[in-house]
Amino acid sequence: xxxxxxxxxxxxxxxxxxxxxxxxxxxxxxxxxxxxxxxxxxxxxxxxxxxxxxxxxxxxxxxxxxxxxxxxxxxxxxxxxxxxxxxxxxxxxxxxxxxxxxxxxxxxxxxxxxxxxxxxxxxxxxxxxxxxxxxxxxxxxxxxxxxxxxxxxxxxxxxxxxxxxxxxxxxxxxxxxxxxxxxxxxxxxxxxxxxxxxxxxxxxxxxxxxxxxxxxxxxxxxxxxxxxxxxxxxxxxxxxxxxxxxxxxxxxxxxxxxxxxxxxxxxxxxxxxxxxxxxxxxxxxxxxxxxxxxxxxxxxxxxxxxxxxxxxxxxxxxxxxxxxxxxxxxxxxxxxxxxxxxxxxxxxxxxxxxxxxxxxxxxxxxxxxxxxxxxxxxxxxxxxxx
Amino acid sequence: xxxxxxxxxxxxxxxxxxxxxxxxxxxxxxxxxxxxxxxxxxxxxxxxxxxxxxxxxxxxxxxxxxxxxxxxxxxxxxxxxxxxxxxxxxxxxxxxxxxxxxxxxxxxxxxxxxxxxxxxxxxxxxxxxxxxxxxxxxxxxxxxxxxxxxxxxxxxxxxxxxxxxxxxxxxxxxxxxxxxxxxxxxxxxxxxxxxxxxxxxxxxxxxxxxxxxxxxxxxxxxxxxxxxxxxxxxxxxxxxxxxxxxxxxxxxxxxxxxxxxxxxxxxxxxxxxxxxxxxxxxxxxxxxxxxxxxxxxxxxxxxxxxxxxxxxxxxxxxxxxxxxxxxxxxxxxxxxxxxxxxxxxxxxxxxxxxxxxxxxxxxxxxxxxxxxxxxxxxxxxxxxxxxxxxxxxxxxxxxx
Numbered sequence: 001x002x003x004x005x006x007x008x009x010x011x012x013x014x015x016x017x018x019x020x021x022x023x024x025x026x027x028x029x030x031x032x033x034x035x036x037x038x039x040x041x042x043x044x045x046x047x048x049x050x051x052x053x054x055x056x057x058x059x060x061x062x063x064x065x066x067x068x069x070x071x072x073x074x075x076x077x078x079x080x081x082x083x084x085x086x087x088x089x090x091x092x093x094x095x096x097x098x099x100x101x102x103x104x105x106x107x108x109x110x111x112x113x114x115x116x117x118x119x120x121x122x123x124x125x126x127x128x129x130x131x132x133x134x135x136x137x138x139x140x141x142x143x144x145x146x147x148x149x150x151x152x153x154x155x156x157x158x159x160x161x162x163x164x165x166x167x168x169x170x171x172x173x174x175x176x177x178x179x180x181x182x183x184x185x186x187x188x189x190x191x192x193x194x195x196x197x198x199x200x201x202x203x204x205x206x207x208x209x210x211x212x213x214x215x216x217x218x219x220x221x222x223x224x225x226x227x228x229x230x231x232x233x234x235x236x237x238x239x240x241x242x243x244x245x246x247x248x249x250x251x252x253x254x255x256x257x258x259x260x261x262x263x264x265x266x267x268x269x270x271x272x273x274x275x276x277x278x279x280x281x282x283x284x285x286x287x288x289x290x291x292x293x294x295x296x297x298x299x300x301x302x303x304x305x306x307x308x309x310x311x312x313x314x315x316x317x318x319x320x321x322x323x324x325x326x327x328x329x330x331x332x333x334x335x336x337x338x339x340x341x342x343x344x345x346x347x348x349x350x351x352x353x354x355x356x357x358x359x360x361x362x363x364x365x366x367x368x369x370x371x372x373x374x375x376x377x378x379x380x381x382x383x384x385x386x
Numbered sequence: 387x388x389x390x391x392x393x394x395x396x397x398x399x400x401x402x403x404x405x406x407x408x409x410x411x412x413x414x415x416x417x418x419x420x421x422x423x424x425x426x427x428x429x430x431x432x433x434x435x436x437x438x439x440x441x442x443x444x445x446x447x448x449x450x451x452x453x454x455x456x457x458x459x460x461x462x463x464x465x466x467x468x469x470x471x472x473x474x475x476x477x478x479x480x481x482x483x484x485x486x487x488x489x490x491x492x493x494x495x496x497x498x499x500x501x502x503x504x505x506x507x508x509x510x511x512x513x514x515x516x517x518x519x520x521x522x523x524x525x526x527x528x529x530x531x532x533x534x535x536x537x538x539x540x541x542x543x544x545x546x547x548x549x550x551x552x553x554x555x556x557x558x559x560x561x562x563x564x565x566x567x568x569x570x571x572x573x574x575x576x577x578x579x580x581x582x583x584x585x586x587x588x589x590x591x592x593x594x595x596x597x598x599x600x601x602x603x604x605x606x607x608x609x610x611x612x613x614x615x616x617x618x619x620x621x622x623x624x625x626x627x628x629x630x631x632x633x634x635x636x637x638x639x640x641x642x643x644x645x646x647x648x649x650x651x652x653x654x655x656x657x658x659x660x661x662x663x664x665x666x667x668x669x670x671x672x673x674x675x676x677x678x679x680x681x682x683x684x685x686x687x688x689x690x691x692x693x694x695x696x697x698x699x700x701x702x703x704x705x706x707x708x709x710x711x712x713x714x715x716x717x718x719x720x721x722x723x724x725x726x727x728x729x730x731x732x733x734x735x736x737x738x739x740x741x742x743x744x745x746x747x748x749x750x751x752x753x754x755x756x757x758x759x760x761x762x763x764x765x766x767x768x769x770x771x772x773x774x775x776x777x778x779x780x781x782x783x784x785x786x
Contacts (some may be wrong), residue, residue: 128748129659131729155748156730177661199747201733202596202756209747269522281774329722334596338761340771341549344594344601344764351595355760362730368670375427 003299005073012066013073013286015050020081028348032084038206039085039162039341045379047083048117056240057099061111068240072247072302077350079251080354085207088248093282094121101184102221103169122163124154124187124210125234129176132371134235137182139212140223141170147218148172150185150193154210158363161206161257165189167223168236169210182230184223191215201345203355235310242317242364243305246324249360250291250298254336256353257287263339263350280338287334287376292328296335297323318370325367328357389690391462399462406470409435415471419650420751423598423757424473426509426555430539430724432473433506442504443480449626450500457693461492461637468642469622476552479510481561486577486626490618499558499579511553511579513561513604514627517546523562523773524571524624528606529579530563530621532613539613541565541578543586550769553589553602556582577623578616586610596760597735603735631770632680638769639689639713644682647720651675654727654751703783707775714765714772721759732756762768 005013023046032040048055052074057063064070068077071092078087091114092159096108098121111120130136139152145356150170166187176182187194196208261284264275274280301320307313332354336343343350361367391399414428436442448450455463466472475481484503486497502508519525528545543563551555553559559580566574580587587611591599618626652675655666666669692705725732731748732755746753766772 058761126730128729129662132661133661156733183669197747199734202735203733207733263477269520269525277773279776282432333763334673337766337771338774340767341515341601341764344767346593346595346597354595354763358725358756358759362725362733366726366729368668368726372670 005069008017009070009073012051012055012070013077014076015229016052016077017048019050020078020083024081024083026352029082029084033204037162038200039159039202043083044065044085044120045117047085047087047091047116052078052087052097053117054115054129056092056095057111060292061099061107061115063111063115068243070301071240071244072298075244075247076251077299079248079253080255081222082203082252082352084121084279086162088113088241088244089122089159090163092244093237094123096240097123097167097184097223097233097237100236101230101301103224106186106223119165120159120163121165121167121171122160123184123237124157124158124160124166125153125169125238126157127153127176128155132369133153133177134238135179135182135231137169137171137174138167138176139170139187141172141183144171144216147216148185148222150187150212150215150217152212154212157210158201158205158207158208158356160196160210163189166194166210168210168324169230170212180229182232182234184230184234185217186221186223187212187217188285191217201359203359204352205359215216232310239305239317244302244322245360245364246294246298246301249324249328249357251295252353252356253291253294253331256331256357257284257291259353260284260287260335260338262316263342267340274338284335284336287331290330294324294327311377314332315374318365318374318377321365321370322367322374325361325370328361329367332357389687393457395462397461400468400723402463402466403470406467406472409439410470410472414473418473419471419646421754426552429473429476430509431507433475433504434629442482442506443500444475445481446484446504450484450496451504455546457520457696461689461693463635465642465645469646471646472725474643476509478512478551478556478560481506481510482630483510483558483579484673486617487694489628489629490577494614495617496578508557509552509555510584511550511559511604512558513547513550513559515547515581517548517550517603518590521771523627523767524575526562526564528561528563529567530565530576530611532565541611541613541616543578543580543609543611545606547604547606548592548601550589550602550604552598553582553604554599555592558582560617560621560726565623567622572624574621575627576620576624577617577626578611578618580606580609580611581615583599584609585613594761595763596757598761599738599756599760607773632706639685639709640717641682641686641689641713644685644713644716644720647717647724648675648679648682648749651720651724651727657749658727658729671723671727674723678716678723681712681719682716683722685709685716688712704775704779707770707778710769710774711772715763721755723763724755725759728752728755732759743755 039383051064054063054068055066059065067234095114106230114121123376127138141150142150150168168184168185171181172183193213195211198208200208262281265273267274296319301317304313304316335350339350342348343353417424440453441573443452445460448454448528480503484500487499516522516526530541530543559582561578561580562575563578564574565576586607588605590603592603593599656664658665660668667723689709731752734747
């Protein structure tokens with residue numbers, strides 16, 4: 001067993017950490033969030049120059065061909081900066097989907113452009129009634145002439161306003177909740193019938209509800225590699241995203257715990273640093289327990305997100321999301337509490353950590369959803385009668 | 387032992403319920419039950435409505451224009467108002483400074499200030515906390531120096547207060563100020579009433595993590611305060627402050643609010659779907675609601691026991707701390723489940739949570755929930771953090 005990272009991995013981690021420390025200060029992020037777009041193309045290009053956007057692209061497609069461990073390191077290092085650019089959405093999830101499920105032509109057209117930062121692609125998949133279950137797709141795709149007509153409503157699609165094009169999942173057959181019958185389509189942002197209702201989320205990012213009212217797309221927009229089903233491809237891309245968001249959460253939680261420890265050492269009350277009070281010491285110790293358990297699960301998730309055995313992979317990722325979801329809530333809430341009134345203010349980073357952790361907990365299926373999925377998957381392992 | 391309310395108390399409950407049902411405008415109720423932000427006018431309107439009925443100071447004795455209710459009646463009144471979706475009474479005038487003026491103010495001060503409080507003609511805010519003081523209230527530094535000149539006896543106040551809730555609306559502020567810097571921490575403090583229009587006062591907003599402007603910093607730069615605005619004796623302010631904090635505990639458990647919020651949670655969970663079925667039928671989710679409900683039942687019973695002890699003039703012990711800790715934990719737990727119930731639709735941010743108009747993102751009832759959850763994190767921090775409340779409990783238990 002070896003939990004150390006290679007020199008190359010270490011360098012990647014350091015490069016991103018340096019980049020966000022240098023180019024993504026709290027003030028810079030604040031300014032970017034207040035701008036009309038709410039994200040920065042300049043930062044995006046900076047990330048491209050670092051190679052981060054090409055990390056999940058195979059070398060054959062002009063990328064770096066890294067694996068999930070490198071994604072973990074990148075997301076963890078970027079975590080404390082709480083990037084409002086679509087790193088997770090485009091460079092991890094959409095890239096994985098195009099890579100694993102695109103035709104050779106689609107790969108050739110999209111992957112180099114995504115890796116270089118020229119083209120931003122976001123998967124519009126989640127629907128309100130799905131509550132984080134990947135199979136829940138009500139959006140329909142009906143064959144029409146030599147193309148398809150898409151109708152439906154995608155909920156709270158993170159960073160959709162930043163995208164040049166969307167990958168939209170839609171049902172070609174079956175009912176919502178069915179494990180098969182879904183396809184993925186490339187949809188240009190200016191497609192007729194496509195409406196984005198953009199908004200800010202609590203953590204300051206941009207998202208949109210995506211409404212498809214009879215959007216006509218040509219057959220060539222259908223993503224497809226003949227060997228995998230779209231459901232499996234989406235599931236795997238979302239699992240990579242889940243592992244990546246767990247890594248991001250780890251980075252945010254590390255920063256949150258550090259900021260809290262610093263505050264406990266400096267804030268004086270009743271004539272001493274408040275960190276001298278045992279009640280607060282024990283609370284901080286509990287935060288650290290959550291953090292280390294989360295680190296373990298983030299590693300485990302990264303190591304499992306490419307496992308071919310669906311049950312094994314889903315079980316592990318759900319377990320990671322449960323442990324990390326609970327930790328996000330505990331660490332976020334306690335950091336605010338231990339900062340007292342100051343923790344409630346917009347002025348301190350800790351309140352922004354709190355909101356990002358809250359958003360992460362609610363994304364990719366919340367804690368309850370994954371606890372139930374884990375229970376369903378593990379209870380199958382046990383013989384019910386002796 | 388009798389756990390029921392008397393027929394008189396039941397009749398009183400019906401009277402309050404009928405009044406609130408008749409007088410509370412539907413639009414205002416809608417805002418309250420959906421955690422949308424209330425304006426100054428909303429609060430003033432409701433306070434005036436109560437005042438016209440003679441209920442403007444629900445905890446006040448008759449001699450000062452109150453209804454003269456006992457603790458149980460006050461409890462019933464607050465519970466009924468909260469469950470009906472009435473705005474909470476802004477406590478700074480009615481529940482904080484007014485009892486101090488009644489107990490320690492001069493007859494002139496009582497005549498001058500009290501009527502404007504119950505009728506909402508004047509809005510009060512609190513000047514206790516200072517940057518760096520937090521729960522260590524007695525460490526406050528705002529300085530008031532007494533002097534006499536041709537314009538009379540006065541104080542000159544310099545310093546800074548913080549976390550001044552709704553101070554942007556206030557006409558008056560009651561302040562703890564240090565009048566004797568040589569005395570031991572709690573001995574040199576005085577209780578001053580200050581007109582917010584006095585030259586030298588600056589109010590600066592603090593934006594909280596839910597994006598709202600609810601609290602403020604208040605700066606005093608050579609603010610002249612007539613000595614007639616001193617409550618009681620100079621340097622005795624700590625006594626009055628402690629008296630005030632004791633009064634703060636009426637309705638501290640927020641039973642009525644929590645009952646209303648649980649109903650809302652169930653409404654939301656009955657509408658939201660999971661696997662095509664109402665979320666309320668999801669066993670994990672419904673078990674979480676049930677856990678909160680049983681905790682609330684226990685807290686309500688504890689609260690009633692405290693009221694009964696008060697009526698029998700038994701020493702309350704650390705009751706206020708218990709009610710505060712459990713009450714705020716329950717309220718916060720409900721906001722967590724509300725957020726979980728709407729999932730990602732808790733994330734779209736509505737500026738100031740002022741409206742939930744149609745055409746917005748997600749279901750209407752989701753509009754204020756994310757910000758509300760964030761805002762409610764304050765409950766375990768303000769009014770003496772829950773950690774401080776636990777210190778109080780353990781000090782009383784251990785006596786060490």
